[in-house]
Amino acid sequence: MAQRYFRRVAELTPTKFWINNPTRDEAGLAITEGAVGCTNNPSYPQKMVDHPEEGAYALRLLDEMIAKTDDDDEVLIEHQARLVQEIAEIFRPMYDESGGRNGYVSIQGDPIRDEDTELIIRQSLENREIGPNIACKIPTTIPGLAAMEKLVPLGVPINATEIFAVNQMTMLCDAWERLAKQSGQHPMLFMSHITGIYDQYLGTYVAENHIDISPDIVWQAGMAVARKVYGIMKDRGYSAMFVGGGARGLQHFTEMVGGDACITINWKGTADKLLEQDPPVVERLFTPVPGYVIDELLKKLPDFRRGYLDDGLEPEEFEEFGPVQLFRNSFTKSWTRVKGLVAERRARG
Numbered sequence: 001m002a003q004r005y006f007r008r009v010a011e012l013t014p015t016k017f018w019i020n021n022p023t024r025d026e027a028g029l030a031i032t033e034g035a036v037g038c039t040n041n042p043s044y045p046q047k048m049v050d051h052p053e054e055g056a057y058a059l060r061l062l063d064e065m066i067a068k069t070d071d072d073d074e075v076l077i078e079h080q081a082r083l084v085q086e087i088a089e090i091f092r093p094m095y096d097e098s099g100g101r102n103g104y105v106s107i108q109g110d111p112i113r114d115e116d117t118e119l120i121i122r123q124s125l126e127n128r129e130i131g132p133n134i135a136c137k138i139p140t141t142i143p144g145l146a147a148m149e150k151l152v153p154l155g156v157p158i159n160a161t162e163i164f165a166v167n168q169m170t171m172l173c174d175a176w177e178r179l180a181k182q183s184g185q186h187p188m189l190f191m192s193h194i195t196g197i198y199d200q201y202l203g204t205y206v207a208e209n210h211i212d213i214s215p216d217i218v219w220q221a222g223m224a225v226a227r228k229v230y231g232i233m234k235d236r237g238y239s240a241m242f243v244g245g246g247a248r249g250l251q252h253f254t255e256m257v258g259g260d261a262c263i264t265i266n267w268k269g270t271a272d273k274l275l276e277q278d279p280p281v282v283e284r285l286f287t288p289v290p291g292y293v294i295d296e297l298l299k300k301l302p303d304f305r306r307g308y309l310d311d312g313l314e315p316e317e318f319e320e321f322g323p324v325q326l327f328r329n330s331f332t333k334s335w336t337r338v339k340g341l342v343a344e345r346r347a348r349g
Contacts, residue, residue: 005274006034008281015257015285016102018243018264019271021047023054026267027090033275036094036102038087039159039192039245039264041137042111043334045080049341058083062338063345072342076335077110077123081130088131095133104188106159108137111331115319120147128156135159135190139328140168141319145175152176153183159190159243164198164323165307169229171315173238180239190262191240193229194327196248198222201323202301213300217293223255224289224297225307230259246327250274258283 006017018037019030021044030038048058061082065075088105095103107130108114109123120143124136135157138144144160151158160172169191180186199222205211206218230242242261247253247270253263254274265271297304303322306312313321 014260042331046334152179157188192243194246195222197246259285
């Protein structure tokens with residue numbers, strides 16, 4: 001019997017399939033198809049409470065948390081942790097059998113208050129208690145990088161997220177290498193380049209500002225930065241694992257095939273479609289981006305230039321970079337919606 005798509009990707013290339021924000025059933029399906037890791041983000045609790053099959057279970061957990069504390073912020077944090085714990089347990093056998101190479105499950109803290117370094121540290125340490133295969137997501141901003149100064153010496157596996165620009169990656173990786181050398185601790189570092197959200201952001205910018213540029217060129221923008229980020233990581237010998245995230249189309253998986261990378265995608269709308277279409281496994285990550293494409297993007301899209309150039313952003317600009325704000329706003333919107341639900345259910349008694 002012929003192997004299905006993701007199994008063939010794993011057999012023919014070093015590229016790894018990860019699943020994003022899965023239900024418990026989706027986690028099992030993904031593992032059956034070859035997934036070796038999982039990411040969750042702060043929109044996960046909303047997905048679960050709104051889910052037609054998982055909603056009752058997620059709401060029951062939410063009510064348990066409401067009964068435990070009067071602090072609505074702590075309710076949300078604990079609720080997310082309980083939901084992710086179920087997924088971490090599903091991936092735990094893989095983690096154990098691989099000696100800690102695979103089976104990681106990522107979790108992120110409160111997206112509204114992630115400008116607070118001490119809060120990032122506290123929530124990361126609390127989330128590590130969920131299980132040994134937990135990787136703590138931290139934003140690649142000044143507060144997140146400051147939190148890493150404490151987390152790496154403690155051996156906390158990190159999934160550094162909100163990365164769009166080349167020098168976000170280099171600052172992150174240089175800091176991790178320094179901290180690992182100083183402390184003697186070498187926890188896993190996943191470097192998540194949010195390629196799909198970058199494309200979404202630039203596409204919206206082009207439409208709203210009526211930029212005269214071919215859609216075929218804009219389509220290549222996020223991957224042009226991702227290819228450069230991946231190349232620099234390998235050329236410099238950084239220890240981090242490249243993660244492609246924020247997929248908004250099938251190309252955000254297929255265009256990365258061939259890389260020593262983890263590509264995280266949703267089950268519905270992406271993973272299931274790739275299984276249905278069963279495309280050929282073709283290594284595309286190393287396909288050069290034509291010079292005229294880069295020139296056009298640099299000329300017409302300022303936020304592509306800021307992400308693509310080695311010194312396009314100052315560290316103080318990381319948090320306010322347009323794609324970072326778009327990505328973060330989607331989380332804060334979901335988080336705020338569930339917080340409102342907490343208030344409603346608490347008022348009902």
